[in-house]
Amino acid sequence: MIKLEMLSSAEKVKGQGVASAYRELVNVLERKAQHKYDLQLNTFQAADITHYHTIDLKFYLASFSRKRGINVGYVHFLPETVDDSLQLPRFFRRVFYKYILAFYKRMDRLVVVNPSFIDKLAQYGIERDRVSYIPNFVSKEGFSEGTEEERIAFRQRFNIPEQAFVVLGAGQIQHRKGVLDFLDVAKRLKHIHFVWAGGFSFGQLTAGYAELKKLVENPPENVHFTGILERHEMKHCYNAADLLFSPSYHELFPMTILEAMSCNKPLLLRDLPLYENILFDFYERAGTNEAFAATIARLEADRSFYEQTVERAKKGASFYSEERLLNEWDAFYSSLLKIREPVHE
Template sequence: MLKITMFSRADEVKGQGVGSAYLELVKMLRREFPTEFKIKINSWKKADISHYHTVNFPFYLSTFLKKARGVRVGYVHFLPETLEGSIELYKPFQKIFNWYLLDFYRRMDELVVVNPSFIPALLRTGCDQDKITYIPNFVSQSEFYEKTEEQKNQIRSRLGYDEGDMVILGVGQIQKRKGLDDFIQLAKDNPQWKFIWAGGFSFGKITDGYADYEKVYKNPPKNLYFPGIVDRETLVDYYNIATIFLLPSYNELFPMSILEAFNCGTPVMVRELELYQSVIEGFYIGCKDRADMQQKIAVLDSNRPKLAQWRQASQRAAQKYSEAAVAKLWYNYYMTTYKKYRS
């Protein structure tokens, strides 16, 4: 039995995609491989593999205990450039943190990226390409799934939406990087549509743009609803009543929210980013800017049957990134990585 220690504090802050990815992985591994893997959380006891999900300083110190930690695997959920627009730090502190983050990754024996487009950036920092592996995120199909039309209509009624409403859903932390400015402006420009943004200020007052977003959060347009950070049981309902899931982010890796929308059969619209092309090309509606989002939503609103092809695209994507498919990738990765360093 392979001893694997997971190092993570991601689940301490609600509403983070990193936390969702971490919890999904641990739950899946314990269920699918109970006799193959013995998994511990934040334990300093000897392990065959130490898998680092977050870059907390005590975890950094643990990497110096090479014999106890076994193979050190770093999970690359973000890079310095992807944090721009997320948190606002004093510039000297930001530079120190950027150095620290990259040094954390360089200390790893192996790295796992959730999007292959980030491999070139890691190579530029001095990481070895032979030690970088791409494994996509996934979400549980037992928690995020498509409900029946009858159930969807019941949820719409309960939440105060009509069956024919054009409901546009956004999910994620309230921060500049997520493209909240465009989402809010779309709501202001289109009172005929309904907008929901599920998420909150996970990083509090150091959130980039906190003061401005707090004003809108407390006094939004009539057609824009902020439910705050919601649990997964409630979030699946929002995906199911949404006509379109819209993620206008400027920076992402492989958002859990997109996978959640796929699982619920919700058409996905995003700001066109190069990194999406390597993992979900063909499964989403890409937009250049807010004007493009406006135009494409209007077209779909006037031609609702066209949404069916995007629902089918989401359903195909859900199969490609299913829990079962990704479970096999993780099993093979842990086993081959351990054998590679066993000597």
């Protein structure tokens, strides 16, 4: 068996996609590949492969031990993406950015969730042949179409009418997520209910925290902020909605998109180049708040158009199935053993 150690502190912070991606990979390996992998979580035991999901200092120091075997780093962010999310003191920011790159360069191999990051890592001096692209995925066991009773119950929890058209936004409340645009579009469509599932996962470190907090505390009448939800609650959130709307300005491969598609919910996303090579024709896109509002209005009024958009999302869910991505991870891990001999007790 391949001795595989997972190192992660992602689940200490609720409401972030890094933790969701980590849990999905662990779950599928435990359920469907237990015959091939001796999987350990944060044990620091001798391993053939150590997969680092977060960049904790103790993990960086551990990477120098031969017990770690082959070091694999998961790239969820780069310095420029942190800039859009957190407000850090200038000196600490410079030190932290150097540390991020030092951590990545310490790894034998890196895995990115969006192919656009391969070029960006190369600009930081990391060889392309050390970087692999493996997209995120979600399990149908955790995210699938729910019942009418579940849909109604979730709507009642947030005082949303049963027959209302509901637009869902999901993720951390940050400027880069397009929360201000989400609110502006909601003001243009006052008869439609808008729900944002997520909160301030990093508290006052969040860029624009003071401004965003005021808006969350005083939203328009047709906007509902749920706060941070447990991940198992998100299935009910998607199924209570009619559409996932993400006006985010910068993303990698959001788990929210995969979760919504797995629940057979259509997608309306900002027209970003980084989506083109990963989401193909699985979604509707727009670039302005006027266009967002017009597309949402059409999805509400035109049932045929709505159903076509649902079918495209279903194609996306099938394409990013856990079965296919398990095969990709298995092939990747197996290929690493050619670099170094396996650990023998």
